[in-house]
Amino acid sequence: MGDLFRYEFMVHAFEAGTMIAIVAGAIGYFVVLRGSAFAAHALSHIGFAGATGAVVLALNPIVGLLAFTLGAGVAIGALGNRLRGRDVTIGIVLAWTLGLGVLFISLYRGYATEAYALLFGEILGISSTDVVVTLIAGLITLVAIIAVYRPLLFSSVDENLAAARGVPVTALSIGFMAILAVAVTEAVQVVGVLLIFALIVTPAAIAVRFTSRPALAIGIGIVLALAFTWLGLTIAFYSPHPVSFFITSLAFATYVAVRISEPIRARMSRTTAQKATA
Amino acid sequence: MTDQPAIVARGLSAGYGSRRIWTDANFAIEAGSFTAILGPNGSGKSTLVRLILGLLAPAAGHIDVLGEQPRRGNPRIGYVPQGSYFDPELSVRGRDFVGLGVDGHRWGVRLTGTAKANAAIAASIQAVDATGYADRNLGRLSGGEQQRLLLAQALVGVPEILLLDEPLSNLDLRNQQSMVQLISDVARLRRLTVLLIAHDVNPLLKHIDHVLYVAQGRLAMGKPDEIITSESLSRIYLSPVEVLRDSQGRVFVVGLEEEVSHPHG
Numbered sequence: 001m002g003d004l005f006r007y008e009f010m011v012h013a014f015e016a017g018t019m020i021a022i023v024a025g026a027i028g029y030f031v032v033l034r035g036s037a038f039a040a041h042a043l044s045h046i047g048f049a050g051a052t053g054a055v056v057l058a059l060n061p062i063v064g065l066l067a068f069t070l071g072a073g074v075a076i077g078a079l080g081n082r083l084r085g086r087d088v089t090i091g092i093v094l095a096w097t098l099g100l101g102v103l104f105i106s107l108y109r110g111y112a113t114e115a116y117a118l119l120f121g122e123i124l125g126i127s128s129t130d131v132v133v134t135l136i137a138g139l140i141t142l143v144a145i146i147a148v149y150r151p152l153l154f155s156s157v158d159e160n161l162a163a164a165r166g167v168p169v170t171a172l173s174i175g176f177m178a179i180l181a182v183a184v185t186e187a188v189q190v191v192g193v194l195l196i197f198a199l200i201v202t203p204a205a206i207a208v209r210f211t212s213r214p215a216l217a218i219g220i221g222i223v224l225a226l227a228f229t230w231l232g233l234t235i236a237f238y239s240p241h242p243v244s245f246f247i248t249s250l251a252f253a254t255y256v257a258v259r260i261s262e263p264i265r266a267r268m269s270r271t272t273a274q275k276a277t278a
Numbered sequence: 279m280t281d282q283p284a285i286v287a288r289g290l291s292a293g294y295g296s297r298r299i300w301t302d303a304n305f306a307i308e309a310g311s312f313t314a315i316l317g318p319n320g321s322g323k324s325t326l327v328r329l330i331l332g333l334l335a336p337a338a339g340h341i342d343v344l345g346e347q348p349r350r351g352n353p354r355i356g357y358v359p360q361g362s363y364f365d366p367e368l369s370v371r372g373r374d375f376v377g378l379g380v381d382g383h384r385w386g387v388r389l390t391g392t393a394k395a396n397a398a399i400a401a402s403i404q405a406v407d408a409t410g411y412a413d414r415n416l417g418r419l420s421g422g423e424q425q426r427l428l429l430a431q432a433l434v435g436v437p438e439i440l441l442l443d444e445p446l447s448n449l450d451l452r453n454q455q456s457m458v459q460l461i462s463d464v465a466r467l468r469r470l471t472v473l474l475i476a477h478d479v480n481p482l483l484k485h486i487d488h489v490l491y492v493a494q495g496r497l498a499m500g501k502p503d504e505i506i507t508s509e510s511l512s513r514i515y516l517s518p519v520e521v522l523r524d525s526q527g528r529v530f531v532v533g534l535e536e537e538v539s540h541p542h543g
Binding site: 147150157209 | 331350351358360364368374375383386387388414415416431
């Protein structure tokens with residue numbers, strides 16, 4: 001284990017990865033609760049066009065990524081959480097922006113490695129400046145989630161009821177998507193645009209199968225996201241294969257294991273209950 | 279208890295844009311009374327609820343709720359919205375949902391007053407007899423269990439008015455009866471004014487003091503046995519309405535629904 005932190009790039013990867021996992025685990029709970037998994041996925045893809053566009057303009061790709069995810073996030077938020085056909089609209093925009101991304105890649109020659117990093121993540125190449133930016137952005141995201149926690153939970157569970165109690169549901173919907181946009185932008189550094197689900201959606205989706213207590217579910221989601229990130233980084237360090245493969249595989253394997261064990265666990269608790277009554 | 283009515287409407291009209299849904303309503307809801315709001319689909323029952331909640335401004339006239347203008351988020355009103363049943367995949371504990379009735383509208387997280395909030399939540403869950411399943415996942419509860427927790431959520435803020443938009447519509451007959459009994463008991467105990475929107479007046483007949491009819495652009499209020507008669511409904515709505523009674527005292531109103539599928543104007 002001592003080898004792991006001998007290299008600066010591994011220290012950076014663990015620092016940024018830890019912050020991102022905490023943010024992803026926390027925001028992921030609301031993504032699952034609000035049924036916005038597809039919106040989260042779409043944000044990252046739309047961000048890809050922004051990132052590649054920024055490179056063409058000789059800007060930092062993260063700036064373009066953030067600008068596009070934020071813009072798309074606000075637009076999706078304004079569409080409302082319960083609107084029918086929302087996913088179709090998002091999908092149409094998503095397809096077009098991916099097309100834009102392809103154009104931008106072709107405009108910038110010698111760009112394949114940068115595009116690869118955006119699509120699949122490049123946590124091992126993160127600089128010390130990136131780490132500081134990630135920590136600050138992560139802290140802002142966490143503070144924002146805490147600030148809107150109760151009304152966001154309320155409007156995610158029953159929007160009509162929350163509106164009647166004076167919760168500004170539309171503003172919250174937009175605010176939530178803006179927070180999600182920042183979280184997605186951060187997470188892209190670790191797992192890339194294509195694999196964002198593994199960090200934002202999977203840990204929370206597992207957590208809600210264990211508990212229906214919101215605060216506990218967020219806690220479990222964060223712990224899982226941290227475990228996938230730390231384990232993924234550690235395994236990747238000792239292997240020739242990419243980090244994002246290990247993080248996504250750990251997330252997937254855990255999810256499958258939980259789903260498969262569910263009927264077994266249910267039967268076991270039934271048997272225990274029967275024994276108790278007998 | 280004062281003699282002041284809980285809700286007063288004078289020359290009240292409701293609508294969206296230039297479209298009027300109903301006009302010139304005049305009624306007073308006595309404090310501590312139980313009123314059933316009846317009428318065909320799309321007649322504007324939920325619009326009345328939105329006016330009382332302050333979510334919609336009157337198109338004309340005045341409405342007073344507990345002596346003041348309706349305002350959004352009024353804590354003196356406990357509310358259960360229409361069609362509130364939860365997705366089976368929704369993983370939120372009943373107890374946490376009821377807790378949203380305490381302070382779900384406030385920013386941030388609950389840092390102080392946790393013990394007081396938990397006591398209020400437990401008392402409210404007890405009041406609707408839901409202690410046995412309050413710690414289970416909301417989405418996995420039956421319709422009747424969900425309605426009880428919705429009621430607990432409405433009661434937890436110690437309201438003076440209970441506004442229930444079709445709380446019986448997804449329940450079987452037995453559950454309807456026990457739900458109405460529960461609402462009636464809780465309301466009497468806490469001296470609440472209850473307004474309950476329903477499709478069928480029959481499960482309510484034993485418990486209600488008044489009926490507020492919303493149909494064909496007009497509102498009419500009265501005691502159930504005075505207003506639910508062929509003569510008075512025909513007079514109010516200027517069209518032949520027939521009220522039938524069966525051997526068990528159940529009433530059936532015929533003639534209001536049909537008119538609505540061909541709206542005038």
